[in-house]
Amino acid sequence: MSREKNLNRVQRETIYPKDMESCFPPSHFGTSLMRPFEEMRNIDGFSNKYTDNMYEYAPRPTCSPENTSCGSEFLFCKISNGVGKCTAKVKSSGNCTGLEDIPEVCYMGKCVNGTCLSDFPSTIKKQELNAILNSVTSSSVIK
Structure with missing residues (x-):
């Protein structure tokens, strides 16, 4: 703009x-x-x-202590000295040190001890993966 x-x-x-x-x-x-x-x-x-x-620029999203919505799932409202600023959320495993008190700081997760942890459980544990691979391998063997 x-x-x-x-x-x-x-x-x-x-x-x-x-x-x-x-x-x-x-x-x-x-x-x-x-x-x-x-x-x-x-x-x-x-x-x-x-x-x-082909395109036009949109104004930067705004927020305030009274209205903390930034209008995007990828942004959160960071309040500093009474002024709000729409800021990009932190990715999973990213550094959120100092922002632990802001529930929306992490994208699809939460800030724990300065690190964004995903809300999703680990997809497959190593033991489960080995069991799946073993069953697929043994069932596909030609006899």
Whole structure:
């Protein structure tokens, strides 16, 4: 959204980072061919055709201490100094240290001792897996 708000249409299509091999490889230069679309250059990805015809940016979700919904199963409302900010939930086995008191911090899980644990039980224990493999192997043997 900031590109649309802060730049005019001409600037949006022409302002591309300078080609600096010390910062990124030549394949990222504006005049380099865009893979796998070899008929296009990287700078063509800045075309107004995309924002005019294919998509538009949505405003950032907001929340507050009074309304903690961020409108997405992938976000939670983090309240700090009385101000809410919609933030991405932490994945299973991810670090949630300091957020243990926020029930929604983990995606499909809960924060225990600083780590997000999945709400789902382990799919198959090693012993069960070995039993399944042994039964399949023994039943498929040609006699």
